[in-house]
Each structure stands twice: as structure tokens, then as C-alpha cells.
Amino acid sequence: MLLSLRKVTKYFPVQRGLLGRPTAFVKAVDTVSLEVGAGQIVGIVGESGCGKSTLGRCAVGLLEPTSGEVWWDDLEIKGLTVHQKRVHQRKFQVVFQNPYASLNPRQKIKDILLEPLEVHNLLKPSQRLEFVKGLLTQLGLTEEDLTKFPHEFSGGQRQRIGLARAMTCQPELIVLDEPVSSLDVSVQASVLNLLSHLNQENGVAYLFISHDLQVVGYLSQRLLVMYLGSVVESGKTEEVLGHPRHPYTKVLLTASRGRGSLMEGEPPNPAQTPSGCPFHTRCAYAEDRCRWEKQQLLGGENFWEVACWKWDRL
Amino acid sequence: MTELLCVRNLKVSLKAPSTSREGWVLRGMNLTVLAGERVALVGESGCGKSVTALSILRLLPRPPMEISSGQIEFKGRDFGNLTPEQWREIRGREIGMVFQEPVSSLNPVMSVGEQIAETLRNHSELSAGEIRARTLSLLARVGLPGPTRLRSQYPHQLSGGMCQRVMIAMAVACGPSLLIADEPTTALDVTVQTQILDLLFRMTEEQRLAILLITHNLNIVRGHADRVVILYLGLVVEEGVPDEIFDHPQHPYTEGLLAALPEVSRKGRTLYNIPGVVPSPFEAITGCAFADRCPKVEKKCRQSMPPLIETRKGHQVRCFYPSGR
Numbered sequence: 001m002l003l004s005l006r007k008v009t010k011y012f013p014v015q016r017g018l019l020g021r022p023t024a025f026v027k028a029v030d031t032v033s034l035e036v037g038a039g040q041i042v043g044i045v046g047e048s049g050c051g052k053s054t055l056g057r058c059a060v061g062l063l064e065p066t067s068g069e070v071w072w073d074d075l076e077i078k079g080l081t082v083h084q085k086r087v088h089q090r091k092f093q094v095v096f097q098n099p100y101a102s103l104n105p106r107q108k109i110k111d112i113l114l115e116p117l118e119v120h121n122l123l124k125p126s127q128r129l130e131f132v133k134g135l136l137t138q139l140g141l142t143e144e145d146l147t148k149f150p151h152e153f154s155g156g157q158r159q160r161i162g163l164a165r166a167m168t169c170q171p172e173l174i175v176l177d178e179p180v181s182s183l184d185v186s187v188q189a190s191v192l193n194l195l196s197h198l199n200q201e202n203g204v205a206y207l208f209i210s211h212d213l214q215v216v217g218y219l220s221q222r223l224l225v226m227y228l229g230s231v232v233e234s235g236k237t238e239e240v241l242g243h244p245r246h247p248y249t250k251v252l253l254t255a256s257r258g259r260g261s262l263m264e265g266e267p268p269n270p271a272q273t274p275s276g277c278p279f280h281t282r283c284a285y286a287e288d289r290c291r292w293e294k295q296q297l298l299g300g301e302n303f304w305e306v307a308c309w310k311w312d313r314l
Numbered sequence: 315m316t317e318l319l320c321v322r323n324l325k326v327s328l329k330a331p332s333t334s335r336e337g338w339v340l341r342g343m344n345l346t347v348l349a350g351e352r353v354a355l356v357g358e359s360g361c362g363k364s365v366t367a368l369s370i371l372r373l374l375p376r377p378p379m380e381i382s383s384g385q386i387e388f389k390g391r392d393f394g395n396l397t398p399e400q401w402r403e404i405r406g407r408e409i410g411m412v413f414q415e416p417v418s419s420l421n422p423v424m425s426v427g428e429q430i431a432e433t434l435r436n437h438s439e440l441s442a443g444e445i446r447a448r449t450l451s452l453l454a455r456v457g458l459p460g461p462t463r464l465r466s467q468y469p470h471q472l473s474g475g476m477c478q479r480v481m482i483a484m485a486v487a488c489g490p491s492l493l494i495a496d497e498p499t500t501a502l503d504v505t506v507q508t509q510i511l512d513l514l515f516r517m518t519e520e521q522r523l524a525i526l527l528i529t530h531n532l533n534i535v536r537g538h539a540d541r542v543v544i545l546y547l548g549l550v551v552e553e554g555v556p557d558e559i560f561d562h563p564q565h566p567y568t569e570g571l572l573a574a575l576p577e578v579s580r581k582g583r584t585l586y587n588i589p590g591v592v593p594s595p596f597e598a599i600t601g602c603a604f605a606d607r608c609p610k611v612e613k614k615c616r617q618s619m620p621p622l623i624e625t626r627k628g629h630q631v632r633c634f635y636p637s638g639r
Contacts, residue, residue: 188576189576192585193585196584218577254508255507
């Protein structure tokens with residue numbers, strides 16, 4: 001497996017006691033496991049605050065999980081030395097949501113794109129510029145763009161530059177954190193086409209994070225639905241969206257098509273997660289058991305999983 | 315139904331701050347809203363949807379923008395030369411407005427109840443007790459739990475969805491006949507978005523309120539509007555009932571937008587990509603504004619601007635070669 005997360009949990013302290021010990025936590029990610037194989041596209045979907053970005057950051061080593069393991073190419077990253085980690089980091093890149101904030105405004109595009117090559121000491125210095133030019137053309141930008149600054153580009157173009165920066169290291173996996181959320185429909189389509197092209201041509205795998213079920217569903221082969229830090233349903237995309245089993249997935253699916261809401265209320269504060277099933281406060285089918293006891297992910301054939309007491313009775 | 319709002323040939327110019335270049339944000343916008351009608355104004359960023367809303371309420375940032383010509387009529391009354399006092403009467407009382415960012419649109423140092431009460435106080439003769447009662451009933455009507463406690467809370471204590479409900483309560487407090495909602499759900503979570511839209515439309519039914527919903531999200535329009543108006547570069551390019559527009563789009567731009575939507579059902583297929591980019595407002599345009607990006611462009615399109623023609627009852631399109639049905 002290219003990337004595998006095993007029971008990853010990430011808590012953030014939100015309150016500290018007298019001696020500086022944390023006394024209250026936000027459970028951003030709670031015992032989540034997932035695997036991404038070479039060339040695969042795995043999608044994570046959920047509302048804001050469900051921990052999807054935190055999970056993405058744990059996956060590329062930007063955050064260290066509170067507990068659980070992150071494995072890159074069958075190596076656990078906690079056990080790696082700084083040098084080893086840097087060598088492997090090259091293969092795991094990330095593209096962030098906001099293309100306005102993730103590029104250094106004072107660097108020319110050329111410097112933005114050459115820096116990763118210098119850091120990882122890839123290619124001969126004389127070959128680097130040629131390589132970067134080739135990459136830019138592949139991503140629908142031109143050579144003239146190399147001498148420009150980020151502010152000279154539109155949102156869609158900046159997102160391409162962010163993607164180009166991630167691609168310079170010839171990664172095996174890119175974590176895409178809401179890569180198209182800030183873009184207009186027509187621009188969004190071109191970035192999505194580019195992503196699927198790169199996946200087919202270069203065989204790069206994605207961990208695709210978004211709040212938009214239609215976008216995630218369009219691109220990914222496997223899908224994880226997260227709610228308040230936990231995975232509530234996962235499986236093959238067609239399976240999950242064709243026969244959603246968890247009530248939350250059903251709600252997301254109707255909402256993403258712009259139909260009426262099936263659900264009252266808003267996501268609870270992640271610092272005070274409800275007892276039992278985290279979704280019971282908003283679930284139309286909740287019964288007593290859901291309030292006290294949390295169902296673990298149950299597996300079935302075709303690798304789907306669902307965390308609901310009543311999934312087979314809905 | 316009677317005509318409530320009528321915008322005729324509205325042109326808004328934009329001056330670049332450093333140079334003296336002049337551009338156009340709206341290039342002859344026409345829009346009517348009937349009493350009680352739900353109209354959705356759809357377009358990508360930079361097409362002039364928000365500017366239309368701001369021009370109606372004379373809230374344009376001036377400079378750099380200026381209404382250079384055109385007419386706005388509301389209930390048969392010309393909005394051309396009103397005094398600031400008359401404007402104050404109209405904003406909030408006759409026309410309510412809901413903005414995109416609910417958290418930043420509310421005053422952070424004023425309690426939620428006080429903000430609603432202020433609107434009521436400015437526009438009515440109610441006594442303090444009546445205002446308090448109205449505030450509580452408004453909070454309850456927009457579906458906020460525990461109005462008595464909520465009244466004294468501040469915006470930072472509420473979630474985005476709750477703040478948007480407060481904004482809606484303020485906008486409908488004085489019983490306006492038109493509500494302008496500028497991307498009211500864009501900053502909210504998917505599951506909350508539908509709740510807010512449902513609330514807005516329940517309000518329109520209860521109060522016989524017309525709504526001008528401005529959005530870039532085509533998906534939410536379908537179930538939530540009586541009429542859809544598609545904008546491109548400051549001009550209406552297509553207009554009609556949602557089912558017509560979605561099932562039989564006639565303008566190449568609308569067709570392109572719909573084909574570009576990522577949907578699960580389009581999995582594995584390349585999405586349609588409208589070539590090129592939206593031209594800048596400073597570009598001089600003769601002929602059709604969409605010509606450079608249009609797959610069906612002909613010589614005629616570059617020479618003169620196509621008029622908005624009715625191809626079917628209630629379905630208008632600005633194209634010389636509208637798609638057949």
C-alpha cells in the first residue's frame with residue numbers, strides 16, 4: 001500500500017489547566033483507518049469541522065497523530081529519521097484549498113517551482129528549468145508565466161500552479177484539500193479534468209478531500225464519509241452513492257443535489273461531541289441505543305463499511 | 315401578478331483607480347420581478363450579479379463604480395433621484411437584504427436581539443414592549459431555538475447558519491415586499507444550505523414576499539425558483555423557468571455551464587470545459603460577449619450584439635443561433 005492510516009486519532013487541546021496540562025480536547029479525528037494504493041483516488045467527504053483536513057495533514061506528515069500509525073510505502077513515519085522522512089516526503093505532496101494564500105506572493109513562479117527540486121536535490125541543475133517548463137505546458141500554463149508573480153494569475157491558474165508545485169517532485173500521492181471549492185463552475189471543470197488526466201497519465205494517487213459529494217463522487221474510486229471526526233460510511237464510490245446505508249450519507253446526497261433538507265439542526269461543536277453515535281442529535285431515525293452506544297464500523301462484502309445500528313432496517 | 319421591480323437597460327461603469335481606463339460591469343441589464351415571485355440570478359464571478367443587487371439599493375461602492383444610465387423602478391416609483399431620507403425608508407423597510415457572509419455582516423458588539431430591534435425602531439412606531447415581543451417572534455419564526463436566551467447573545471456565540479437566520483429575521487422584520495439575497499448560503503455547510511433556502515422560501519410564502527436570489531450554484535436553483543436569469547459579463551443571456559433552462563438550455567453559455575457540472579453520473583467522462591476565460595470589464599466588446607468562447611460562433615456574432623429574443627413563451631435567449639429543441 002502506498003499510504004495507510006491505521007486507527008489514526010488526532011486531538012487538539014483547547015483548554016489547559018493550572019500546570020499547563022490540557023484539560024479539554026477537540027477530537028478532530030477519532031480512530032480512522034484508510035488505505036490508498038498506487039494510482040488510486042480515494043475521496044473524503046464531510047462538512048466543515050468533521051476532521052477531513054486534519055486527516056489529510058496527518059497523512060502527509062504535516063501533523064503528528066495523537067495515536068495510531070501512518071505508513072508510507074510500508075514504513076511507519078514515526079520511526080523514520082529526519083533524513084529518511086525528507087527522502088520519503090517527496091512522494092507525498094499536498095495542494096491546499098486557498099490558491100491565494102498558499103503561494104508566496106514575493107516569489108516568481110519559476111522560483112516557486114524550482115524550490116522543491118532544490119530541496120530534494122532532484123535532477124541536474126541544468127535540467128531543472130527544462131523540466132519545469134514541460135510541467136507547466138502539461139498543466140495548461142505557458143513558459144512566459146515563469147517570470148510572473150502569483151498575483152498576476154486568476155484563481156484557477158493559481159490552483160494549477162499549486163498543483164504544478166506538488167508535481168515537480170514527481171510524487172506518488174497528492175493530498176488535495178478542497179482543490180476546487182473556491183473556483184467557478186467552468187474553471188472547476190477544467191481543474192477536475194486536469195486532475196483526472198494527471199492520474200491517468202502519470203499514475204499519481206490522490207486523497208481527495210471536499211465537502212461537495214458530487215465533486216468527490218465524480219473523481220474518486222473509493223469514498224469515506226466523515227462526521228465529527230469519525231468515518232460513518234466507506235466503500236466503493238458507486239456502492240456508497242448508489243445505495244447509501246448511513247442516514248448521514250443519505251442526507252448529504254439529497255443536499256448535494258439541491259433538494260430539500262431532511263435534517264434539522266447544525267453540526268455540534270467538535271469540542272463537545274455527543275455521547276453514543278455522534279450523529280444521533282440530528283438523525284431522524286435515532287433510538288435510545290444510539291444515544292448511549294457508538295456503533296463501530298461494520299464491514300460487508302465489496303469492502304463497504306457503515307457505522308450505524310439501524311443501517312439494515314432503514 | 316403586478317410588476318414589483320423593473321430594471322431597464324442598466325449600465326454601470328467601473329473606473330480603474332490608477333489609470334483613467336473605463337470599463338463596464340453591467341452593459342444594459344434588464345430585469346423584472348413580479349410581486350411574490352422567486353427569481354434566481356445566476357452567473358460566475360465577475361458577471362455582475364452582486365452589482366445588480368447593489369445598484370438596486372444604491373449601495374454601489376462609488377467610486378470606482380457609477381450608474382451611468384438606465385432606470386430602476388420599484389412599485390412604479392422611479393429610484394433615479396431619491397433623497398437620502400427616502401432611501402433610508404426603502405432599504406430595510408420596502409426591500410430587505412441578506413448578504414453572503416453572515417458572521418461579518420452582523421455587528422459584533424451588539425446583541426442579536428438589539429440588532430433586530432434597531433431595524434424595527436428605525437422603521438416603525440412600535441413601543442419598546444411591542445418591539446421586544448416582535449423580536450422574539452421573529453427569532454422563533456426563523457427557526458432559532460430559545461429566542462429569549464438568544465436575544466441577548468452576540469454573533470460570535472452563534473454558528474454561521476444561526477447568524478444567517480438572524481440576518482433573515484432582520485431582513486423580513488419590517489415586512490418588505492422584496493428580499494434580495496446575495497449568495498445567502500455560499501459560506502454555509504451543505505446540509506445547512508438547504509435548510510436556509512427552505513426557510514427563505516417559507517418566508518416568501520408566508521409574507522407574500524418576492525425574492526431575488528443571487529447565486530453561482532446551479533444545483534440549488536432548480537427546486538427553489540420560479541424563474542432563472544443567467545448573466546454573462548453584465549448582460550442577461552438567457553431567462554426562463556428552471557425546468558426549461560435546465561432541460562433545454564438554448565444559449566451556448568448555459569449549455570456549457572450545465573455540462574461543466576461535476577456529477578457522480580458523469581464519472582469517468584471528461585467534463586465539458588468552456589474554453590478561454592471571462593473577459594475583463596475593461597475589454598471593448600462589439601458583438602456577442604460570449605463569441606470568443608463559443609463553439610458555434612459565426613461571423614455575425616462578432617459584428618453585432620444579439621438581442622434578447624423570446625424563443626418560446628417565457629423563455630428568452632440572447633443568441634443568433636439558439637440551440638434547437
